[in-house]
Amino acid sequence: MDERVREHARIIVDHSIDLQAGDEVLLSGGELAEDLLIALHEEIGKRGAFPIVWSRPSRAHRAFMHAMDPEVYGEVPDTLEAMVENVDAAVGIRAARNTHEQGDIPPEKNTAMATLFQPIQSKMMAKRWVGTQYPAPGNAQDAEMSTEAYEEFVWAAINKDWEAQREFQQPMAEKLDAGSEVHIVSGDTTDIVMSIEGTVAKNDHAENNLPGGEVFTAPVPDSVEGEVLFDMPLMAHGREVQDVYLQFEEGEVVDFSAAKNEEVLAAVLETDEGAKRLGELGIGMNRDIDRFTDNMLFDEKMGDTVHMALGRAYEENVPEDCDVERNESAIHMDMIVDMSEDSNITIDGELVQQDGTFWFEEGF
Missing domain, CATH: 3.40.1830.10 (Thermophilic metalloprotease (M29))
Incomplete structure (x- = not known):
């Protein structure tokens, strides 16, 4: 073998x-x-x-x-x-x-x-x-x-050193955990703001996902404002959905479109009330995933991407003793934004990623 x-x-x-x-x-x-x-x-x-x-x-x-x-x-x-x-x-x-x-x-x-x-x-x-x-x-x-x-x-x-990966990701985990507001800009369309005040950021180093390689948290459900174009395809119910566009007001999707299989996206949004809100914000940090492979388990961990998920928020991000409402839904659908060019992430006004490079990396 x-x-x-x-x-x-x-x-x-x-x-x-x-x-x-x-x-x-x-x-x-x-x-x-x-x-x-x-x-x-x-x-x-x-x-x-x-x-x-x-x-x-x-x-x-x-x-x-x-x-x-x-x-x-x-x-x-x-x-x-x-x-x-x-x-x-x-x-x-x-x-x-x-x-x-x-x-x-x-x-x-x-x-x-x-x-x-x-x-x-x-x-x-x-x-x-x-x-x-x-x-x-x-x-x-x-x-x-x-x-x-x-x-x-x-x-x-x-098959890598996951303790070393955890250490690499820890600075971002600490930034998210202490942060209150995240602002993501990419290209001509994506410009979205969300509160993460009171939620718990987690450092994924391959405990529930193998490969791991992301830092993730949960937005405050009614805080999400703006629009986002998920410019990488995703698989939903066995179909490829391309160029998902979502517009948010007071945390809820108020407009949407997709270039391919829009009816699948529409069905997902109608699952329940929680399906119209974001349950996760994740930042990919696994540098050994260096190409898009049309597989969310890998693609969402790429170091020059962010992903957001419609639907269920994880309890580890919003525990029972947390003052923030945890978004509940039967679905959790991840979608990816390419952050490698013309993109940035700020946390509480501080620039933490520019064109896919983190503030603690060479070339930032």
Whole structure:
């Protein structure tokens, strides 16, 4: 087996989920990720824990979604709820043969099921969990790379010194945590201001996302003002949505458009009231992710990007004892702005990034 796969598995169990003896670990990932699943079983066994595998092939899920009537499903299955209640940790592995397999599922079905499963997702996110990527051909194709080149890209971004990455990101985490207002400008369109007063900034060094490499917080829900053009594509419900434009007033989307698959964006915004507000602001800082690959797990971590997410805010950014309202929604949809040119970020009037370079980096 490729030693890079074994290193990937070790980082997952030791760093991302801090596996302990006796833990029950839910593993989800298809046959394309078999090598990583095998390596994880070995590492889990060495540590005296128990692997539990849940596989849901994308073609099978597509068949179910086309056949089902959302109005028939009033609650999640008892078996699935019990499994989520009882596991100690979870590892989700992405590995696609066809990243658009579910692209013809009606958007309203996707949003209905997201709403149904929101309570289970919230319970799982309260546990130790990580989502990661195995370099599969479908994902390589999206990135316009050969499978071999994509393997090198993925493992360069994943198999690294995460403590060093944490230290690199800490100055930005401290700026955001102490800050009150963020102002982002990019190109001719993006000019957006939001309050982060009272929220908690987090330093993502690959605990829940592998690769990690961002600093993120939550805007005060009704504080967002201005407009933003997300000039990098995103995948939503199996479809690529391009050039998402959003205009905010008092925190809520009051106008929107998209150059491609606008109806998907419209369906997302109609999920619930929280879907019309921002739940996250993230700043990418992983310099080993040096190109756009049409994969949000990687793209949002690029060092010359910012991303914002419609929908649910993370509890770690807005804990229960916080005075700020936490945005609630069944969805959390990340969207990216390229900050490499004609762009800047200021926090409380202080310039902290210019054209993708941070204030503490050479060339700022």
